Amino acid sequence: MLSQKMADRINLQINREIYSAYLYLAMAAKMNELGYTGIGKWLTVQYHEEMFHAMKFVGYLQDQSAVVTFARIEAPEFKEKDVKPLFQHVLSHEQAVSASIREIMDLAIAEKDYATQTFVQWYINEQVEEEKSAAEILQSIDLVGNAGQGLFLLNTELGKRDPSVPLDFNKI
Numbered sequence: 001m002l003s004q005k006m007a008d009r010i011n012l013q014i015n016r017e018i019y020s021a022y023l024y025l026a027m028a029a030k031m032n033e034l035g036y037t038g039i040g041k042w043l044t045v046q047y048h049e050e051m052f053h054a055m056k057f058v059g060y061l062q063d064q065s066a067v068v069t070f071a072r073i074e075a076p077e078f079k080e081k082d083v084k085p086l087f088q089h090v091l092s093h094e095q096a097v098s099a100s101i102r103e104i105m106d107l108a109i110a111e112k113d114y115a116t117q118t119f120v121q122w123y124i125n126e127q128v129e130e131e132k133s134a135a136e137i138l139q140s141i142d143l144v145g146n147a148g149q150g151l152f153l154l155n156t157e158l159g160k161r162d163p164s165v166p167l168d169f170n171k172i
């Protein structure tokens with residue numbers, strides 16, 4: 001059984017994960033609008049990953065007979081229209097999410113909540129991957145350049161990201 005404090009904190013995290021999904025969906029729309037459809041696809045896959053992160057927390061609360069609460073999701077905020085600053089935003093967003101996940105682990109340790117410690121370890125590991133992906137893309141941009149053919153190639157590469165769900169809803 002979870003403490004109310006832990007249930008509240010996980011519900012907050014569910015909101016944050018859905019905000020992440022919403023942010024990446026908005027970024028994907030902007031990149032598609034600008035013609036970077038490969039980057040748009042990468043970000044759309046990321047949207048689905050974030051929804052999975054949220055749903056995994058929902059499942060955990062329900063497994064622990066805790067109540068899932070739904071708060072308002074803020075409108076996604078980003079101004080970047082250029083690829084490099086956009087991925088700098090992705091990286092700093094993921095660093096903030098990692099800090100947020102660590103807070104849950106800190107609370108679980110303080111409460112001697114061993115089940116949540118084990119559960120949230122998955123997110124700790126996942127955040128290493130999330131930060132790594134964004135950092136690697138930024139490194140690639142520095143190598144190929146944030147314009148012209150280099151960016152075209154990067155756009156093609158990122159468009160190869162394997163979607164875990166169908167992305168072309170018109171064909172379903």
Ligand code: OFO
Nearest residue numbers: 020050053097130
């Ligand atoms: Fe849910 O990891 Fe990104 O935000």
